[in-house]
Amino acid sequence: MAIEESPVLFPKWMNAVPTVAAMAAAGGAVTTVGAVWYYFTPKFWEVGYMPEQPGAGFNHQIHAGQLGIDCRYCHTHVEKSPEANIPSVATCYGCHAENHLNSALPAEQKVQFVRDAYHEDRSIEWRRIHKLPDYVRNFPHHVHIKAGVSCYSCHGQILGMPVVFQSQPLSMGWCLACHADPEPHLVPPEKVTQLVWVEQEMNTRRRGGSTVDTATLLEAIHRAPPDECGACHH
Ligand code: HEC
Ligand code: HEC
Ligand code: HEC
Ligand code: HEC
Ligand code: HEC
Helix, strand or coil: CCCCCCCCCCCHHHHHCCCHHHHHHHHCCHHHHHHHHHHHCCHHHCCCCCCCCCCCCCCHHHHHHHCCCCHHHHCCCCCCCCCCCCCCHHHHHHHHCCCCCCCCCCHHHHCHHHHHHHHCCCCCCCCCCCCCCCCECCCCHHHHHHHCECHHHHHCCHHHCCCCCCCCCCCHHHHHHHHHCCHHHECCHHHCCCHHHHHHHHHHHHCCCCCCCHHHHHHHCCCCCCCCHHHHEC
16 A cells, blocks of 8 residues: 655654643643644645546556455455555556556556556555544454444445545545444445445435444444544544
8 A cells, every 4th residue: 555645645744743641631621622723724635635646547447346346355454454555556546457458448548557567566556545543543443344334424424436535535534424423334244345225225324224223233332433533543
């Protein structure tokens, strides 16, 4: 995985953010925290952040939407580890090797950057879109997936995105709002990557219905989602 750690993505001043423990001791209440984190949230964490990607980029609408490739074909660790990995060039080259796909397709010129990277044995420098500040502990993807929280709830309708953008605030208030009442967000764990199904289900719930028994899904979660500071901060 290649993430470009440019000063724009990871501003230096972040090192100066006092430890969460110190701020909590000084402020005491969560309301103080709220006022502080508003001012500290840089532009790139805001909803809509969409950096320019290398080459012709990568189109989720084509690959995951039209071609129907499951998220886990590329994001192979997402169910097993805290981090969701970005696939290596070899995964792309598996389909985009010379003459593998019909070379009359217009897409052929667009994938040349994938082949170049593969032949030069280097990774593609994808720009990272979703990034929590360093003072937030290892965000656990696998725990959420196993509990039946869909990619849709946190990343939006990826199947409709030619270019991925951040669709949710990823703020502390946003995490805690779901933790306080996760039931409306739960889907059967085998459905978490079926984003068309999940979107339809969430629309049904907005109208007061549901096609699954969410109370049973809630009972199946082994622990209540945490609200104590130490669960998410050092
Ligand atoms: C479920 C996870 C979670 C819990 C529990 C949690 N936080 Fe946070 N906290 C976050 C996230 C995520 C951010 C980053 C928000 C952002 O980038 O806008 C954050 C940010 C902060 C910040 C930084 C504000 C800033 O602008 O620099 C402070 C201070 C903080 N939390 C204190 C606390 C305290 C005190 C508690 C316990 C009462 C707590 N947090 C509980 C997830 C959590
Ligand atoms: C064929 C491979 C492939 C498939 C299938 C795929 N992705 Fe991706 N995904 C990528 C690549 C490459 C990137 C990095 C480039 C980018 O951000 O567009 C990425 C980036 C992302 C990001 C943004 C990561 C960041 O930087 O914050 C999210 C979120 C994401 N994918 C979710 C999904 C979901 C959800 C699915 C299934 C519906 C899916 N992906 C299916 C290859 C894939
Ligand atoms: C399972 C096979 C498969 C995998 C894996 C795959 N692709 Fe594709 N990709 C395709 C097909 C098929 C098309 C042609 C779609 C069309 O022309 O309608 C395509 C089209 C493209 C295009 C041109 C689309 C456009 O913007 O018009 C690019 C660029 C591309 N892929 C990049 C990648 C990258 C980067 C990866 C790895 C992260 C990747 N692909 C992985 C099958 C795959
Ligand atoms: C509960 C919310 C939540 C769910 C569910 C979720 N994600 Fe994420 N995702 C995040 C957050 C938060 C980040 C940023 C994590 C960080 O900075 O440590 C992230 C980051 C990512 C990244 C970027 C990783 C990197 O190293 O660049 C990818 C890719 C991704 N998610 C894919 C997925 C896929 C695929 C699914 C569904 C199978 C999924 N996520 C489900 C919240 C979620
Ligand atoms: C849409 C709902 C939802 C959102 C949004 C969400 N979570 Fe969670 N989270 C859950 C659920 C449900 C669980 C309980 C999973 C279990 O223990 O089975 C959980 C559990 C956790 C745990 C405990 C992991 C463990 O090992 O027990 C951590 C830490 C956590 N979430 C962090 C975060 C952070 C940080 C964010 C925001 C960036 C976030 N969550 C956003 C639903 C959510």
